Amino acid sequence: MNFLLESFKQAINLILNLDRELLQIIFLSLKVSGIALLIATVIGVPVGAFVGLKKFIGRGLLITTLNTFMGLPPVVVGLFLYLMLSRSGPLGFLSLLYTPTAMIIAQTILAFPIVAALTHSAVVRVTPVIKLASRTLGATSFQTTLTVIKEARYGIISAVIAALGRVMAEVGAILIVGGNIAGYTRVMTTTIAMETDKGNFELAMALGIVLLLISLMINFFMFLIQKKGVKEAQQWE
Amino acid sequence: MGVRLTVSNIYKNYNGIPLFENCSYTIDRSGVYVLMGPNGSGKSTFLRMCALLENPDRGEINYFEGNRALPKDINLMRRITLLLPEVGVFNTTVFKNVAYGLKIRGFKNNKIKEKVEETLQFVGLIHKKEQNALTLSTGEKKRMGIARALVLEPEVLFLDEPTASVDWKNTEIIENIIIQLKQRLNSIIIIATHDKESTKRVGDFLLYIREGKIYKEHPDKQIP
Numbered sequence: 209m210n211f212l213l214e215s216f217k218q219a220i221n222l223i224l225n226l227d228r229e230l231l232q233i234i235f236l237s238l239k240v241s242g243i244a245l246l247i248a249t250v251i252g253v254p255v256g257a258f259v260g261l262k263k264f265i266g267r268g269l270l271i272t273t274l275n276t277f278m279g280l281p282p283v284v285v286g287l288f289l290y291l292m293l294s295r296s297g298p299l300g301f302l303s304l305l306y307t308p309t310a311m312i313i314a315q316t317i318l319a320f321p322i323v324a325a326l327t328h329s330a331v332v333r334v335t336p337v338i339k340l341a342s343r344t345l346g347a348t349s350f351q352t353t354l355t356v357i358k359e360a361r362y363g364i365i366s367a368v369i370a371a372l373g374r375v376m377a378e379v380g381a382i383l384i385v386g387g388n389i390a391g392y393t394r395v396m397t398t399t400i401a402m403e404t405d406k407g408n409f410e411l412a413m414a415l416g417i418v419l420l421l422i423s424l425m426i427n428f429f430m431f432l433i434q435k436k437g438v439k440e441a442q443q444w445e
Numbered sequence: 446m447g448v449r450l451t452v453s454n455i456y457k458n459y460n461g462i463p464l465f466e467n468c469s470y471t472i473d474r475s476g477v478y479v480l481m482g483p484n485g486s487g488k489s490t491f492l493r494m495c496a497l498l499e500n501p502d503r504g505e506i507n508y509f510e511g512n513r514a515l516p517k518d519i520n521l522m523r524r525i526t527l528l529l530p531e532v533g534v535f536n537t538t539v540f541k542n543v544a545y546g547l548k549i550r551g552f553k554n555n556k557i558k559e560k561v562e563e564t565l566q567f568v569g570l571i572h573k574k575e576q577n578a579l580t581l582s583t584g585e586k587k588r589m590g591i592a593r594a595l596v597l598e599p600e601v602l603f604l605d606e607p608t609a610s611v612d613w614k615n616t617e618i619i620e621n622i623i624i625q626l627k628q629r630l631n632s633i634i635i636i637a638t639h640d641k642e643s644t645k646r647v648g649d650f651l652l653y654i655r656e657g658k659i660y661k662e663h664p665d666k667q668i669p
Contacts, residue, residue: 341533343498345546345593346523355545359536 219414230414237395240308240382241375244315248323249368255320256327256367257357261339271328277321285317286384293385306387311395314381319371326370330363331356362433369430376422448508448515448524448600449473450495450633452659455504457490464490465501466657472633477623479644480637482654488637489530491654492603495635496527508601523550526599530606532590539565539581539589540574546597564596568622584615591622595630602626604636608643616643623647 222230259270291297293305304310334356342352357364379397386393388402396415403412450472457465464487472478482488493499494506497517508515508525515521526546535542540561547557565571568588573581578589587607594602604623608616624647626634635652638644644651651662 335533337529337531337533338535340498341529341535342545343522344496344527344529344533345549346519346526346597347549348519351549355535 215409215413218410219417222410222414223417227414230411230418232391233394233396233399233415234418236308236393237376237397240311240395241315241372244312244375245319245368245372247312247316248319248371252320252323252367252371253327253357253364256324256364257331257353257360259324260328260331261353261356271325274321274325274328278325280318280321282314282318282378282380282382283384285314286381289314289317289381289385305385306389306393308386308393310385311382311393314385315375315378318378318381319375322371322374323367326367327360327364330360330367333363334359362436365433366430369426369433373423373426376419376426447475447631447633448510450601451505451507451509452495453505453507455494455501455506457487457494457501459487459490463657468504468658470652470659470661472635475631475633476649477627477647478633478635478650478652479648480635480652480654480659481639481641481644484639486654487657488654489605491659492527492605492635492637495601496525496603497522498527523597524599525601525603526594526597527603528587528590528594528605528607530609532586532593534578534581534586534589536579537577538575539570539578542578542589543592543596546593550597560596561592564592567595567625568592569618582615584611584618587611587615587619588622591619595626598630599632601633602630602635604634606637606639608638608640616640620647 256274259267259274289310290305292299293302293310294300295305304313338359339352339356342355347355377397379401382393382395383398383401386395386398388394388398394402396419400412400415400419403409403415452468452470455465455468456463462485480488480491490499494501497506508517508521535545543561543564544557547560552560562571562574565574568591570581570585570588570592573585578586581589591604591607594604607623608619611619620643623634623636626632627649636647653660653662
C-alpha cells in the first residue's frame with residue numbers, strides 16, 4: 209500500500225514540476241492523435257453523410273463494413289501496417305516505419321470507421337422533412353446535404369469525440385508501427401506499457417493520471433453535447 | 446408577365462391507389478386558389494408534383510412564361526415554394542430559419558437582415574427572432590414557415606394545410622396573412638385545405654379534386 213502511495217506522490221510531483229520528458233510525451237500523444245483525428249474527420253464525415261443520404265448499390269455492405277471496422281483490433285491494424293511499411297513490404301520505399309507518420313496512419317485507420325459509421329447514424333436520424341423543406345426553399349442538392357449535416361451536428365460531434373477517445377487510449381497499433389523510440393515515437397500509452405514492464409511506476413502513473421484526466425474531459429464534453437442534443441430533440445415532441 | 450402552370454394529362458398512383466387519371470388543368474392568373482377534396486384524394490401529392498418535388502407517373506407539369514416552357518432546373522425551383530404540412534423547422538433561431546432561402550441564393554447579410562425582419566414583422570414573429578424555432582408553438586411554426594417562403598417572394602406559392610392542427614387564434618392570423626398576401630404579391634397561391642369556411646374567407650377560386658381530376662368551382666359553392 210505504501211509503495212502505491214509513494215508512486216502516486218512521485219507521479220503528482222512529476223506533473224506539478226512539469227517534467228520535461230513527461231511534457232514531451234504528452235505533446236507527441238496529442239499531436240499524433242490530433243492529426244489522426246483531423247484526417248479521419250475530414251474523410252469520415254463526408255463518407256458517413258454520403259452513405260446516409262444517397263442510395264447506391266452495395267450501400268448495405270458498406271454500412272455493415274464500417275460498423276464492423278469500428279471494433280477493429282488495434283494490433284491487427286498494427287500488424288497490417290507493419291507488413292505494408294516494412295522494408296520488404298509494398299510501401300517499404302517510403303521509409304515510414306517507426307516514425308510518427310506511421311503512428312498517425314494507424315490511428316487514422318482506427319478512427320475513420322468510428323467517425324464515418326456514427327456520422328451515418330446521425331445523418332439518417334435527421335427527419336426526412338428537413339431535406340424536403342430545404343429543397344422547397346430552393347436549395348441545390350449540395351446545399352441540402354450541407355443542411356442535413358448541420359442538423360446532425362450533435363451526433364457528428366459525438367462521433368468525433370468517440371473517435372478521439374479511441375485513439376488516445378490506443379496502444380497496440382502504435383507500439384508496433386512506432387516502435388516506442390524515446391523522444392521520437394514514445395507516446396503516453398506506449399510509455400505506460402514500457403515503464404510498467406520495467407517496474408518504473410512513477411512515470412507510468414503520472415501518465416496514467418494525465419490520460420485519465422484527458423479521458424474525463426472528453427467524456428464530460430460528450431455528456432454536455434449529448435445533453436444539449438437530447439434537450440433540443442425533446443423540443444421536437 | 447407572371448408564370449403559367451400547366452398540368453397536362455397526368456396519371457399518378459400512390460401505394461397502388463390511382464389518385465390522378467388523365468388530369469389536366471391550367472392556372473394562368475394570379476390569385477388565391479383553394480384546393481379541396483376528401484382525405485386521400487391527392488391534394489398533397491398534387492402540390493408536391495406542381496412544386497416539382499415529385500414526378501407524375503405519366504403526363505407533364507410545366508411552367509410557361511409567355512409561350513416559352515421554362516426548363517425544370519434550380520432557377521425555376523427558386524421561383525416556386527411549397528410550405529409543407531410539417532414545416533421542417535431547422536434547429537436554429539427563427540431569424541436563421543427565415544434567412545435560409547436568401548442565404549443559399551447568395552444575398553448579402555445586410556439585405557438578408559432587412560428582408561427577414563420585414564417578413565417577420567409581417568407574420569407577427571419579430572419579437573421571437575432570436576428564439577430557437579423548435580420552441581415555437583405549432584401555429585407559430587406554421588407562421589414561421591410562411592415567412593420562410595414569403596421572404597423569397599415566390600411567383601407560385603403552395604401552402605399544404607397551413608391551418609391544420611393550429612388553434613383558432615393562429616388560424617385567424619394565418620388567414621389574414623394570406624388575405625394581405627393577395628395585395629402584396631402578384632403571385633399564384635394554391636392552398637390545400639379541409640376547412641370549408643377558410644375557403645370562403647381567403648379563396649378567389651375553388652379547385653376540387655373529384656375522381657382523379659381537378660374541377661374549378663365558385664368559392665361559395667357548397668362542396669360535399
